[in-house]
Amino acid sequence: MRDTPKGGAGSAGAASSDGKPVSIGTVLTQLREEFPEVTISKIRFLEAEGLVEPKRTPSGYRKFTQADVERLAAVLRMQRDHYLPLKVIREHLDALERGEQVPLPAPATPSRDLVEGVRDPGAERPTAARIGRAELLAATDVDEAALADWESYGLIVPHADGGYDIEAVTVAKLVADLGRFGLEPRHLRAVKAAAEREAGLVEQVVAPLRRHRNPQTRAHAEATARELATLSVRLHAALVQSALRVRL
Missing domain, CATH: 1.10.1660.10 (Multidrug-efflux Transporter Regulator; Chain: A; Domain 2)
Incomplete structure (x- = not known):
């Protein structure tokens, strides 16, 4: 288990009053004090991207330590406040864990539609x-x-x-x-319908962010929408290739 840099989650940092690891549901409740838009799917996504490595019980349930919660909060904060991609965030946190004194990367310049949110x-x-x-x-x-x-x-x-x-x-x-x-166009109606369903799923995730009172959170909604759209397109392409491989 990797250590977490100091100065992490604030009030969300205590995994439990006795220091014992907690479930992903408890982590979600703690993180939502500062990040009301976070979801269990988001936490799992960050785990899949290597941003956090919770322990697993023999039955496969995730257990998060205080360091895990602080690290997750640090990741979410850098995404929200600095618009940094996950790769840059991971490299920055890993450098801190190695004891290197590295400054926080400069905030990414939001694109025109991202600036609209602020x-x-x-x-x-x-x-x-x-x-x-x-x-x-x-x-x-x-x-x-x-x-x-x-x-x-x-x-x-x-x-x-x-x-x-x-x-x-x-x-x-x-x-x-x-x-x-x-x-012909009539053959592509199914593709259009699938795209609309995928867009609907993205909208379900980002809608709470867009309604948030914090302008930075609303701006983050647009970045999140683009990230989800990219992942959705990659998944769609992989599924089509997998289906073709089975049939050919």
């Missing part, structure tokens, strides 16, 4: 990048009939003003590429 409540929300119909047709090199067909199946969705999100260009190019293999 704007003044009365400030005007920036408009996401949009393109017009003619621009979309030119960027994807398709004709009007093809675009109308994709829209009829919900693969490309215009806004009320007739504009499109910039992601529509990527979607259109991929739909066109798949079409060269004989896959």
Whole structure:
């Protein structure tokens, strides 16, 4: 079990009054004093990424020490306050455990949509990048009939003003590429439905963060959404490859 750097969890640091390791549910309760958005899934994810290594009982249950809870709090704090990726956080904590005097890495520069979360409540929300119909047709090199067909199946969705999100260009190019293999828009409805379900799962996780009163927590929601989306895409790709391997 690795040691945890000092100055960790604050009130969440005491695993139990008698110092005995506690369950993941108890850890969740303690961490939520400072991090109301944390979930058991998040704790398990951090464990899978090597950020914490709880002991296991003979029956397989996780048991967390005070050092584990402090380390988890330190990880969550660096994510929330400094927007640091997990790899950088892990390297920083590991260096501290080796006794190295290393400064905290400089905060990552939030992207434009991340900065939105810390704007003044009365400030005007920036408009996401949009393109017009003619621009979309030119960027994807398709004709009007093809675009109308994709829209009829919900693969490309215009806004009320007739504009499109910039992601529509990527979607259109991929739909066109798949079409060269004989896959028509009607075949891709299942892919669209799966994407919407995955987006719904991400929204379930980040919705409490977006409603939080702390602007930094709301900003962290966007970073969390992107991280979850990336993991979801990687899982989807792995599952498709695994399914193909079984059938071929």
